[in-house]
Amino acid sequence: MQKKSIFTLFFKSLYSFKDIAKFRFVGIGKSIKYTFFLVLLYFIPSLYNTLFLKGSTSSLLPDFDAGSIAIMLPIFIIFMFILNTGILFLKISILAGVAIILAQLLNRKLAYRQSWRLTAFSITLPTLLFGLEPLLKNPIPYGTLFDVLISIVIIFFSVKKIPRPKKLS
DSSP, X not given: OTTOOHHHHHXXXXXXXXXXXXXXXXXXXXXXXXXXXXXXXXXXXXXHIIIIISOOSTTTSTTOXXXXXHHHHXXXXXXHHHHHHHHHHHHHHHHHHHHHHHHHXXXXXXXXXXXXXXXXXXXXXXXXXXXXXXXXXXXXXXXXHHXXXXXXXXXXXXXXXXXOOOOOO
């Protein structure tokens, strides 16, 4: 499982519940790298929208001259990336708790560490979809709610693909 590239994990996480269920055995280092990759994919459209489509950095940093903006803009970008990373890690951690509850309801055995990894891969599609939202002309109403609901549905079907524990006789 360690030999799979981040891109393979990404593409399989877009469509395959069975593969997402298998990815719960991926190492934590690769899962964290994958999460940073997801944050980058989530962050790029927002950054593009802010810097290029809105056309002006003065709305981001009012009352600064051009020299100050050149210094402050990279700091702003790094801060926003760190903030998005923290939010995504928090989202994964909370949804991992939901995955534990779903696993218990479906009579599946799932430790929190596996739940965290499974959740990190399960949120790929909603994160990608709602990451592209800044590029749309009209924002998606209740986008955060839909993001969480889609994530929970994907987690549910991924947990359902985990084999039931065998009974000892």
